[in-house]
Amino acid sequence: xxxxxxxxxxxxxxxxxxxxxxxxxxxxxxxxxxxxxxxxxxxxxxxxxxxxxxxxxxxxxxxxxxxxxxxxxxxxxxxxxxxxxxxxxxxxxxxxxxxxxxxxxxxxxxxxxxxxxxxxxxxxxxxxxxxxxxxxxxxxxxxxxxxxxxxxxxxxxxxxxxxxxxxxxxxxxxxxxxxxxxxxxxxxxxxxxxxxxxxxxxxxxxxxxxxxxxxxxxxxxxxxxxxxxxxxxxxxxxxxxxxxxxxxxxxxxxxxxxxxxxxxxxxxxxxxxxxxxxxxxxxxxxxxxxxxxxxxxxxxxxxxxxxxxxxxxxxxxxxxxxxxxxxxxxxxxxxxxxxxxxxxxxxxxx
Amino acid sequence: xxxxxxxxxxxxxxxxxxxxxxxxxxxxxxxxxxxxxxxxxxxxxxxxxxxxxxxxxxxxxxxxxxxxxxxxxxxxxxxxxxxxxxxxxxxxxxxxxxxxxxxxxxxxxxxxxxxxxxxxxxxxxxxxxxxxxxxxxxxxxxxxxxxxxxxxxxxxxxxxxxxxxxxxxxxxxxxxxxxxxxxxxxxxxxxxxxxxxxxxxxxxxxxxxxxxxxxxxxxxxxxxxxxxxxxxxxxxxxxxxxxxxxxxxxxxxxxxxxxxxxxxxxxxxxxxxxxxxxxxxxxxxxxxxxxxxxxxxxxxxxxxxxxxxxxxxxxxxxxxxxxxxxxxxxxxxxxxxxxxxxxxxxxxxxxxxxxxxxxxxxxxxxxxxxxxxxxxxxxxxxxxxx
Numbered sequence: 065x066x067x068x069x070x071x072x073x074x075x076x077x078x079x080x081x082x083x084x085x086x087x088x089x090x091x092x093x094x095x096x097x098x099x100x101x102x103x104x105x106x107x108x109x110x111x112x113x114x115x116x117x118x119x120x121x122x123x124x125x126x127x128x129x130x131x132x133x134x135x136x137x138x139x140x141x142x143x144x145x146x147x148x149x150x151x152x153x154x155x156x157x158x159x160x161x162x163x164x165x166x167x168x169x170x171x172x173x174x175x176x177x178x179x180x181x182x183x184x185x186x187x188x189x190x191x192x193x194x195x196x197x198x199x200x201x202x203x204x205x206x207x208x209x210x211x212x213x214x215x216x217x218x219x220x221x222x223x224x225x226x227x228x229x230x231x232x233x234x235x236x237x238x239x240x241x242x243x244x245x246x247x248x249x250x251x252x253x254x255x256x257x258x259x260x261x262x263x264x265x266x267x268x269x270x271x272x273x274x275x276x277x278x279x280x281x282x283x284x285x286x287x288x289x290x291x292x293x294x295x296x297x298x299x300x301x302x303x304x305x306x307x308x309x310x311x312x313x314x315x316x317x318x319x320x321x322x323x324x325x326x327x328x329x330x331x332x333x334x335x336x337x338x339x340x341x342x343x344x345x346x347x348x349x350x351x352x353x354x355x356x357x358x359x360x361x362x363x364x365x366x367x368x369x370x371x372x373x374x375x376x377x378x379x380x381x382x383x384x385x386x387x388x389x390x391x392x393x394x395x396x397x398x399x400x401x402x403x404x405x406x407x408x409x410x411x412x413x414x
Numbered sequence: 415x416x417x418x419x420x421x422x423x424x425x426x427x428x429x430x431x432x433x434x435x436x437x438x439x440x441x442x443x444x445x446x447x448x449x450x451x452x453x454x455x456x457x458x459x460x461x462x463x464x465x466x467x468x469x470x471x472x473x474x475x476x477x478x479x480x481x482x483x484x485x486x487x488x489x490x491x492x493x494x495x496x497x498x499x500x501x502x503x504x505x506x507x508x509x510x511x512x513x514x515x516x517x518x519x520x521x522x523x524x525x526x527x528x529x530x531x532x533x534x535x536x537x538x539x540x541x542x543x544x545x546x547x548x549x550x551x552x553x554x555x556x557x558x559x560x561x562x563x564x565x566x567x568x569x570x571x572x573x574x575x576x577x578x579x580x581x582x583x584x585x586x587x588x589x590x591x592x593x594x595x596x597x598x599x600x601x602x603x604x605x606x607x608x609x610x611x612x613x614x615x616x617x618x619x620x621x622x623x624x625x626x627x628x629x630x631x632x633x634x635x636x637x638x639x640x641x642x643x644x645x646x647x648x649x650x651x652x653x654x655x656x657x658x659x660x661x662x663x664x665x666x667x668x669x670x671x672x673x674x675x676x677x678x679x680x681x682x683x684x685x686x687x688x689x690x691x692x693x694x695x696x697x698x699x700x701x702x703x704x705x706x707x708x709x710x711x712x713x714x715x716x717x718x719x720x721x722x723x724x725x726x727x728x729x730x731x732x733x734x735x736x737x738x739x740x741x742x743x744x745x746x747x748x749x750x751x752x753x754x755x756x757x758x759x760x761x762x763x764x765x766x767x768x769x770x771x772x773x774x775x776x777x778x779x780x781x782x783x784x785x786x787x788x789x790x791x792x793x794x795x796x797x798x799x800x
Binding site: 104105130131330 | 645687713
C-alpha cells in the first residue's frame, strides 16, 4: 500500500526500514528455532543435527545414529514447531482482542476465552475424545465465553467500558475455572487427575507430528486471517459510527476477528494447556516498542511471540531432568522483563 | 411418627456412644517409642493400645468387626492376607476398590466388591459419611495430609484411627510392608502370620542381595521405572523413595538417581538421554510392554531408538494382590521378580511361577491356575490406576 503513495523523501527511509523490519520478523523465529534444535537433554553434536535435517529433507536414509535421528526429527522439531505456533498464535489473538474491545487489558486470559476453552478441552479429556473433538469443544466453549464477556462488558451507554470488559471477563473466567475444578473433582484422582492438572499448567511435552497435523491448521488459518485483516483491525477501535462511515461491514469484521482469535486460543489450549502470560506480555511489549498501529503490531506479535516461546520452551525441556511447567517460566522470565520495559517506556496508548 | 422417634433414639444413642468412646480414646503423641516400630499391650477393659507408624498410641477394641480404610493405599491386600476375607471391611476409597476388584484379591475376598466407597469423592474424605459406616477402627495414610486431617477429626469423634506410612525407612518397600503387617497384627491381636511374613521377606531380601552384590560395576545393568504413561503422552518416572529402593535392591544402575521428587514428569528425549538397558513399566499404566516396544501407545511418540526397546528389554510390572510397585502383601515376590527380570542369569535356579504359586498357597491359602499367573504377569487394562 505504501508503495502506491508518493511519499516525501523522509518517509521513504521508513518504508525501506519496513522491508528490513519484516525480514527480521520473518527470520528471527526461524533462526532461533534452528538454534534450539541443537539444544536439549540428549547431547547431539551440531554436525549431526545438520546432517539429520538435511538427510530428511533430501528424503534419504539415516545419516547418523538412529537415536540422534529420533531425538532431532521426531522429538525436538515437532516441539519447536508447536512452540512457534503457540508463541505466534496467542499474542496475535491478544492483539486482536485488544483492538476489538479497545482495551489494553483484553487478552485470551482476561476475557475468559482461555478458561472457556480449557473447560471444553477438559471435558474432552475427561471423556477421552480425540484431539480434533477436543479442539471443537474448546472452540465452542471459548467462543461462548468471549460472547458472554462481550454481552456483559460492551454496553453502548457504559462509560466505564474498559473496567466493565475486564470485570465481565473475570466473572466469566471464574465461572469456567469453577467448571474445570468441578471436572477435576469428579475425575479419578490417580490417573485422570494428574494428567489434567499437569496439562492445565501448560506443557508442550506431548508435541508430535500427529497432534500438529490436527492442531496447526486452525492456528495458521487464524493467524493468516488476522494478518490479512490487519489494516481493518485498526478500524475496530474506532466508534461504530466512525467505522461505518469508512464503509466497512463492522459486524462481519468483528465476527471474523473474534472467530480467528478464539480459534487460535482453543487450538493452543487443546494442544498444550493454559500457557499463561504470552497473550498479554508480547502484545504489550510490541506496543511499547512499535506503537499501536495494527499493521505493524500483528506481524510483530507473531514474530516476537514465536521467538520468545521457542526460547522459553527450550528452557522448560532442557533445564532439568524433569520438565518445568511452561507457565512458571513465562511468568518468572516474562514478568520482570515486562516491568523493566514498562518503567522505561512509561507505558503506551491504544 | 415412628420414624421420627426411632431417628431421635438413634441419634441419642449415637451421641452417647461418641461421649463414651471419646473418653476412653487417647491419641497422644509420644516420643518414647520411635515411629515405625509397633507394640501392643492388652488390657482387661476389652481394648488394647497400639503404636502406629506416626508414633501415636491408639487404643483399639480387642474385638474388631468393622474396619474402614479411608486412604487410597495398598492396605486392603495386607489386611485380607490376615483374615482371608473382606468380611470386616466396611469402607474403601473408589480408587482402592477398583484396583482390588481387578486384582487377585477378589479371589480370596470376593466380598470386597460389596464394600462401600461412598465416603470419598476423588481425594476428599467426608468424615460424617465415615461415621455412618460405624467403624470399630479406621486405617489411613500418614503421608497424605488431608487424610491425616480427616483421621484427626474422626479420632476426636471417638473413632480409633491407626496411621500407616507408605515411606518408612526412605522408601524401603519390604521394611514398610513388614511394619504394616506387624501393625495390623497388633491391631487384630494376631502375631503368627506377621512373623512368618516378615521372615519370608527377609529371606528373599538376603537371597537377592547376596547375588547382586557380587556384580562388578561393569556387569551392572542400568534401568528406569516408568511409574505411569498415559494416553495423552505424559511420562512419569520413579524418583526418590520406592524407585530408588527397588533399583538399589536389585543392583541396578539407577539412571534417574538425580530426581528428588517421588515421581517426575519427563519427556521422551530425557529417556533417550538416559538410554537405560532395561525399562520397567509400572502396572499403574494401562499400556503394555508391547505398546512401548512397538511405539503403539501414543501416536507420534517413537520409542524405537532406545537400547532397551531394541533388545525388547521392556517389562511391565505384574499385579497380584495389588500393583507391585508400591508396598503391598506381594512385595517380597515383587523384589524377586524384579531381580530375576534384570539379571536372569543370576536367578536361573529360581522358578518364578512356582515361587508365586507357593507364596499364594502359604499366605493366602489359594491355589493359582496357570491362567491366573498369566493375569498376574499381564494385568488387564481395566486394572490400571484410576
